[in-house]
Amino acid sequence: MVLTVDEVSRRYPIHWLVWNNQHDELKTNLENKKYTEEELELKDPRGRTPLLLAVTLGHTESAQALIDAGADVNCEKDGWTAVQEATSSGNAALLSLVLSRRDYQRHVLRSCGIPELLRKLSLAPDFYVEMKWEFTSWVPLVSRMCPFDTYKVYKRGANVRVDTTLIGFENNHWQRGDRTYIFRGQGRSASLVELDHEAGTAWCERVEPAAPGAECPAPSARALQQRLAAPISINYLDTDKISFERNKSGIWGWRQDKTEPVNGYECKVFSANNVELVSKTRTEHLDKARRSSPRAPLAGLLALADSDTSAPSTPLLTPETEEPPRSRSREELNVVSWEEYFSGEAMERDIGRPKEITEKVQKFKATLWLCEDYPLELQEQIMPILDLMAAISSPHFAKLKDFIQMQLPAGFPVKIEIPLFHVLNARITFGNIFGTESGAAHVQCIAEGRRAACVLDDACFELGRGYRDAAAPEPRGEMDHDERLMHYAIQQSLMDAGTHDDQVDVWEALRGARPPSPLHETQLQRYEHCYILSYLISLNEQFLYI
Template sequence: MIPANASTRKGPEGKYPLHYLVWHNRHRELEKEVRAGQVDIEQLDPRGRTPLHLATTLGHLECARVLLAHGADVGRENRSGWTVLQEAVSTRDLELVQLVLRYRDYQRVVKRLAGIPVLLEKLRKAQDFYVEMKWEFTSWVPLVSKICPSDTYKVWKSGQNLRVDTTLLGFDHMTWQRGNRSFVFRGQDTSAVVMEIDHDRRVVYTETLALAGQDRELLLAAAQPTEEQVLSRLTAPVVTTQLDTKNISFERNKTGILGWRSEKTEMVNGYEAKVYGASNVELITRTRTEHLSEQHKGKVKGCKTPLQSFLGIAEQHGGPQNGTLITQTLSQANPTAITAEEYFNPNFELGNRDMGRPMELTTKTQKFKAKLWLCEEHPLSLCEQVAPIIDLMAVSNALFAKLRDFITLRLPPGFPVKIEIPIFHILNARITFGNLNGCDEPVPSVRGSPSSETPSPGSDSSSVSSSSSTTSCRGCEISPALFEAPRGYSVLGGQREAATRDDDDDLLQFAIQQSLLEAGSHHLGGTNQQQARHPPHVL
C-alpha cells in the first residue's frame, strides 16, 4: 500500500503519485488517492502527460474511469498536441473510446453552460446590430476555387438574443449538404433557450439550458455515444490541423511602381480598409494510422480519384503564394519496454521510444500568408459585439472555431472587414463582413433598413418591420418576433444532435477534401455512383 502522506514518499511515487498508480494500473488505490484530494489531478509528468493522458495511452480503462469520474479534463492536450480522445482511438479499445467520448461531450456541455452567464452579459451590453458574413473557399490549385462551396451567414443580435441563418449545413455521405436553417439563442434571467429552425421541413428543435441545478447523471446519459459513432472513429485516420502562429507578424501591404511605394488601402463594402499581410503562418496537418487495420489502411491509400492524384502533385510544388509543402512520415518502433524509472526520470532521454502502440504519423507543414483588411472607423466592435457571437458559434461549428483561433491573436487596430486564412493545406477561407444593419440591401425585421417589406424564405411575415426610415449603419432595431418559433412550424423538445455537429477538425477536412475530389472527378470525366446520388454543389 502506498502511504497516504505524499511527503514520506520517494522517487516517482512521491513526485507523481497519481501517475505512478496509473502506470501500475492500481485503480482501487488511485480511487482512494483521488478522493483524498491532496494531489493535483491535472499534474503533468516529465513527459507532459496528465494522469488521464497516461491512463489512456497505456489503455488502462479502469484508471481512466476513476479519473474521469472525478473531473479529469478530457480537453487537455499532451506535450505532442494530442487530445485524450485521439490517444484513446490509437489504442483500438472500443470501450475506452466510448468512455472518453462520453465524458468529452459531457464536459463540453458543462463548460458551455458555465460560460452562458458571461456571454449573456456581453450580449446585453453590446449595441444591437445585423451583419452578413460571407464565407468563400479559395485555392491556388487551378479550378478548385470554382467547385468549392460558399455561404453567407446572416447574424441578428438584439439584447440577449442572437439569430444566425445559414444554408451550408455540413455534409452527409461525404457530400456538402444545403438547406435553409436558423439557429436562435435567446437569453433569459436564469436560463437560455436554443432553437434550431429547419425551414425546409418547418420544424423547430428547442432546448432550454438552465444555468444551475443541472443533473450530472442526466447530462452524462445524454452524452452517451452510439456504437456506430465509436466505430467510425476506430476505422478512420486520426487527423488534426492547427495554425502555428507563434512567430506571426503583420505588415502593411505596399502598392506602386518604379520605386514609388505607398501603403495599400482598399474599399470593402463601402469601408476604407488598410491591407495587412500576416507572415510566418504555418498550417500543420498530422495524420495517425497505427490504430487502423491493414484493410482500412488500404482503403485510405487506395481511394484516389484523378483530381486527388493531381492535388498530390500540386502539394509537392506548393502554390504561387505559399511555401513548399513538407511531408514527413514517422513509423515509430518500441524495441524495448520502458521502465517506470526511465519514464519518470526527466533527465533520461527516451529517443524514439515511448509506451503505447507504436505511432504511425504523417505530418504536412506548409507556410501561408494570411491577409487582413482592417477598418479603424468601422461601427462594429470586434471585441464587444462580434467576438462573443463567434465564441458561441465555435462550440458546434468548426469553421467558426478556425476563425476564433485567428481573431484571438493580437491584431493591428481596426475591425477586420475581410479576413483570408488557411484552413487546409490547399484551401483558404475568405470571410467578408457586409450589409451592416441593412445599409446595402433591405433586410426583413431590421427597422430602418432601406426597404424591409418582403420577407426572406423561411422568415415569419409578421416579423417584418413597417418602418421605412433611413438606415443608420451605427445602430438598428430588430423585431423580437425574429427570435421566436415561426407560426405553423412544429416545435419539438430536445435539440437534434447530428453527425455534422461534431466539431473535430478531421470531419471538416474530410468534408472539404471529399467535396473537391468528387466534383473534380466529375469535371475530369470520372464516374462515381455515389456522385450521381449526391451531385456536387458547383458555385
C-alpha cells in the first residue's frame, strides 16, 4: 500500500527526516526531547530503525544526531549489523562513528550485567571441572592440524579462574600459549586479570558500571582500513529446524536406546538433526581486484576469529599503493523512491549499495551425551561461566553457549559434538569434576558416598609474583651480582692513577649510594676478591704494554 507524505511523516517521523537527510531539524527535535524512546527505536516497514536507515543511506550527520540521542547501535536487519552496513558504505568517518559507539554500548551492557552475573555466581555451589576441547575435521590434512586443549575451570563464590593453552587461530596457524583468566567479584564490581605465563605479563581491567558520559576512543586509522579492505562475513547456526532424536543400538528387531559411559557417568546418546551452518559474505565495498583475489584456503576453513573483527585476506591499503575505498553519493546509494520503500511491498532492489552476497548452507548432525545424575547444574553453574568466557575469550565459547541455550532433552551434556565451520567440528567433554579423577592444584576433594564437593584455596585466585604490567615497556636487562662485581673490577683497572678521593667507592659503583648498615663478613670477602681481580687485570695490561 502506497502511503502519502503526511502518512509517512506521521507514522515514521524520524525515518522521514533521515530519508531526506534533514539532520539539522532532526538534531533540534532530538535535543528538545520531541520523540520517545519507542519512536527512537521504531522499525519501518523494511525492518530498519532510524539509525540503521541513516547508516545504510550513508547519512553521517543524521547518524551522529541519533547516536548523540542514545540510539541503539547494536541494531540489525537480516543478520547484518549497523557496523557492517557502515563498512559496506565505504565511508571511513561513518564507520568510525558507529564502531566507537558500538564498543561503548557493548561496554555499558557488559558492565551493567556484572551485578547480575556476580549474584548468579555467588548463589551457585563451588566446583572445579575440566572442559576438554577436541577439534576434528573430515579433511585429512586439516584434521592433522587440529589441536586439542583442556580448559581448567575453578569457581568459588563470585571468583572464577580459567586456565588454557589454546588462544585461537590466525594466519593459518593455531595460536598456542599459556594463559590464565581470573575474574574476581568485589561488591557490585569485578576485576578481570589475564596472565601470560610465557611472557610473564599481567593485564588487569576493572569492570564496573560505566560512568555517565564516558566514551570509547575512536578506532585507529589502521583498524578502519582493515575493515574497509576485508569482506564482510557472518556465520551462525540456524536452529529453527533442529530436532532431537534418541540414538539406537543393536540389530534390527533387537534395537534399544543407546547409552555410553563418559568419564564414569552413564549417558544417553542423542542426535540433533537438521543443524544448518550458514555462512554469508558481502564484497560490494571492495574493488574487483580484492573481490577476485585468492584467499588462503586454510584461513577460510579454520578461521576461529569472529567474522566481524577478522583481518583482511589481502594486504592492507597504503597511500603509496592506491586510494582507500570511497563512500558513494546519495544518488548512487539510494535509487529507490520513498513511495516504494515505505509501502512495504516487494522491491526489485533494496536501498544502499547493491549487495553482493555469497551464501553457503550446509547441514550437519550434532551429537549429545546427556546424564541425568551429573553433579553439576547446567543453568546455575555452567551457563554463567560460558557467558563470561564468551565475552573475554575465544568465540567458539559463544557458539557452544548458543547451542546449549536451545531446548535440550533432560540431562547434563557431559559430551557435545557440534559443528563450528563447514569442515571443522568441536567435541567438548566435561570431566575430572571436583578433582575426583586426578588431583588438581589448589583443589581439595571432599567425597561422602556418591556425593562429592570440593574446597578451593585462596592461592587459586591470586596473581602470584614475577608478573609485570602488560602495558609497561619491556624491562631492561639487569646484571646479576657477580657480573656487577666483574664490571666494577674492570672499571677500577681502567682508571688513571690518582688520589684516594678519585677512586670510586664499591657501593657507589654497585648501588649508587653508601650502605645503610655494616657489611657482612662474607660480602666483604667478595669485595676483597674484587679488588684482587682488578689488580690482576691491571698487571696483565701492563705486561701486554711492555
